[in-house]
Amino acid sequence: MGMTLTEKILARHAGKEAVAPGELILAKVDLALGNDVTSPIAIQAFRSLGAAAVFDRERIALVPDHFAPNKDIKSAEQVKMMREFAKEFGIVNYFEVGRMGIEHVLLPDEGLVVPGDLVIGADSHTCTYGALCAFSTGVGSTDLAAAMFSGEVWLKVPETLRIVLSGRPAKWVEGKDVILHIIGEIGVDGALYRAMEYAGDGIAHLSMAWRFTMANMAIEAGAKNGIFPFDAATKAYADGRAKRKYEVVTADPDARYADEISVDLSALEPVVAFPHLPENTRPLSKVGNVPIDQVVVGSCTNGRIEDLRSAAAVIRGRKVHDGVRMLIFPATQEIYLEAMREGLMEAFVTAGAAFSTPTCGPCLGGHMGILASGERAISTTNRNFVGRMGHPESEVYLSNPAVAAASAVLGRIGGPDELP
Amino acid sequence: MALSGKAWKYGDDVDTDVIIPARYLNTSDPAELARHCMEDIDASFASKVASGDLIVAGKNFGCGSSREHAPIAIKASGASAVIARSFARIFYRNAFNMGLPIFEAPDAVDEIEAGDRLTVDMERGSLRNATKGKEYRFTPIPPFMRELVAAGGLLNYISKRSNSQIR
Numbered sequence: 055m056g057m058t059l060t061e062k063i064l065a066r067h068a069g070k071e072a073v074a075p076g077e078l079i080l081a082k083v084d085l086a087l088g089n090d091v092t093s094p095i096a097i098q099a100f101r102s103l104g105a106a107a108v109f110d111r112e113r114i115a116l117v118p119d120h121f122a123p124n125k126d127i128k129s130a131e132q133v134k135m136m137r138e139f140a141k142e143f144g145i146v147n148y149f150e151v152g153r154m155g156i157e158h159v160l161l162p163d164e165g166l167v168v169p170g171d172l173v174i175g176a177d178s179h180t181c182t183y184g185a186l187c188a189f190s191t192g193v194g195s196t197d198l199a200a201a202m203f204s205g206e207v208w209l210k211v212p213e214t215l216r217i218v219l220s221g222r223p224a225k226w227v228e229g230k231d232v233i234l235h236i237i238g239e240i241g242v243d244g245a246l247y248r249a250m251e252y253a254g255d256g257i258a259h260l261s262m263a264w265r266f267t268m269a270n271m272a273i274e275a276g277a278k279n280g281i282f283p284f285d286a287a288t289k290a291y292a293d294g295r296a297k298r299k300y301e302v303v304t305a306d307p308d309a310r311y312a313d314e315i316s317v318d319l320s321a322l323e324p325v326v327a328f329p330h331l332p333e334n335t336r337p338l339s340k341v342g343n344v345p346i347d348q349v350v351v352g353s354c355t356n357g358r359i360e361d362l363r364s365a366a367a368v369i370r371g372r373k374v375h376d377g378v379r380m381l382i383f384p385a386t387q388e389i390y391l392e393a394m395r396e397g398l399m400e401a402f403v404t405a406g407a408a409f410s411t412p413t414c415g416p417c418l419g420g421h422m423g424i425l426a427s428g429e430r431a432i433s434t435t436n437r438n439f440v441g442r443m444g445h446p447e448s449e450v451y452l453s454n455p456a457v458a459a460a461s462a463v464l465g466r467i468g469g470p471d472e473l474p
Numbered sequence: 475m476a477l478s479g480k481a482w483k484y485g486d487d488v489d490t491d492v493i494i495p496a497r498y499l500n501t502s503d504p505a506e507l508a509r510h511c512m513e514d515i516d517a518s519f520a521s522k523v524a525s526g527d528l529i530v531a532g533k534n535f536g537c538g539s540s541r542e543h544a545p546i547a548i549k550a551s552g553a554s555a556v557i558a559r560s561f562a563r564i565f566y567r568n569a570f571n572m573g574l575p576i577f578e579a580p581d582a583v584d585e586i587e588a589g590d591r592l593t594v595d596m597e598r599g600s601l602r603n604a605t606k607g608k609e610y611r612f613t614p615i616p617p618f619m620r621e622l623v624a625a626g627g628l629l630n631y632i633s634k635r636s637n638s639q640i641r
């Protein structure tokens with residue numbers, strides 16, 4: 055019986071020849087991660103075990119990114135707890151402000167996640183690394199504590215939903231639009247408990263940045279993970295970076311899938327998700343007149359250099375609309391530096407946008423751009439739940455970076471083609 | 475253990491941002507988290523929920539982030555269990571790892587109204603709605619989950635395993 059990508063990686067890490075959907079396994083983890091929101095609970099739980107050491111000092115990553123640089127005393131205390139824990143247990147991959155980034159962009163860029171890995175993280179968007187043909191999924195703090203101690207995690211082998219991509223996306227259509235379109239089709243629980251495995255020759259037209267965006271939002275369809283096959287683009291990305299040797303995994307031709315859907319990339323236009331669920335999608339041409347107060351470009355979904363380039367190409371030589379605040383968040387220090395070198399930062403600041411140090415910030419309504427009641431934002435982030443970016447009566451619309459930048463100029467939601 | 479109290483009824487896709495908004499995630503103190511539980515969809519919940527009360531909701535309860543603060547806030551609010559049509563997967567894990575009982579009971583969910591008096595019997599796998607005079611069965615918890623619960627949660631389960639498991 056053939057296996058899907060997810061089943062193969064899980065079997066390998068559980069020390070088994072084969073696994074099947076529904077099976078409960080205990081699997082070895084290649085990397086376990088936590089952030090400043092989830093690590094404190096995990097650290098307290100870990101300490102309650104009375105363990106003398108973590109399972110492997112190099113296979114734990116602690117990244118303060120949500121409220122960092124610390125927004126208040128309580129956040130500072132949480133990060134202090136992480137810092138002291140990292141020091142006491144000799145955890146190599148603790149990333150201090152000034153050397154950090156948003157975890158899901160930072161860890162693959164640093165080569166800490168490699169193809170074929172099994173990664174768990176106390177953060178729901180841990181599924182991002184599926185872009186690298188790794189199995190990665192979000193868990194809770196207690197799971198992280200247990201993994202830091204034992205190097206293992208219990209998992210139920212998910213069924214797999216196969217998503218076949220064909221065609222080449224049109225101009226201004228990016229990875230974000232593909233995943234928003236899919237979530238709009240199948241709903242926020244359309245892949246509940248399942249793996250989303252991409253296939254088809256359309257993948258060749260998707261850059262690694264776009265694949266990260268798409269794997270990142272698998273959780274927004276309820277999925278356990280989202281995973282792409284290994285190809286030349288994966289190899290080019292991994293080879294310069296990988297800190298460990300990796301083994302390429304491929305799906306068997308006779309693998310069994312619970313379901314299959316197909317998407318013709320050439321038929322898509324940019325997609326916008328309306329409040330208050332990512333499944334409330336509309337093609338850009340059907341958005342209508344939606345005035346906005348704030349634009350956010352950044353996050354683990356769209357804070358990569360490719361995303362900043364896309365937004366900067368639209369904003370360069372133009373001005374942010376009088377009634378709009380535009381905020382740019384490069385996801386890592388490395389991306390920040392690159393944006394500086396390429397002149398993207400200058401394009402944004404000249405246009406009248408604010409350019410921030412890396413942080414999750416407004417993505418989760420943490421700090422650095424909170425919405426007041428009745429305010430509306432268009433954002434390249436991944437969630438538009440009630441109160442996600444601030445006041446419970448504020449609204450968040452989700453889009454790709456080019457549409458977000460065009461909207462900043464227009465003062466309402468719109469695309470780059472509408473600009474004078 | 476019998477779980478018994480009033481029903482607090484909510485709809486589909488109740489996400490972790492409304493169960494406990496991110497603006498309160500700079501603490502992990504259960505009492506403080508409980509004060510803001512469900513605040514953005516039901517400002518009265520935290521102050522009016524009584525010990526033993528049950529949250530009843532539609533599909534995909536707990537979708538969104540991996541924050542364990544969500545089951546912690548619900549547990550600390552005094553609510554004794556959550557009954558839903560289905561749960562988001564990370565919330566499902568976290569609830570068991572934390573010791574908050576949750577049940578998937580689709581038939582019951584449709585008929586329960588806010589304020590109904592409910593009693594859940596975990597061992598028998600049944601739910602009684604005293605207000606409506608109805609009784610329902612729900613899917614029993616998988617054996618592995620029962621093992622986790624019996625061990626006293628994930629951490630105890632893990633620490634009982636021998637050191638040979640550690641690489």
Ligand code: SF4
Pocket residue numbers: 120156157158177179353354355413414417418435436
């Ligand atoms: S950028 Fe947003 S979604 Fe990504 S890890 Fe940070 S808070 Fe979570």
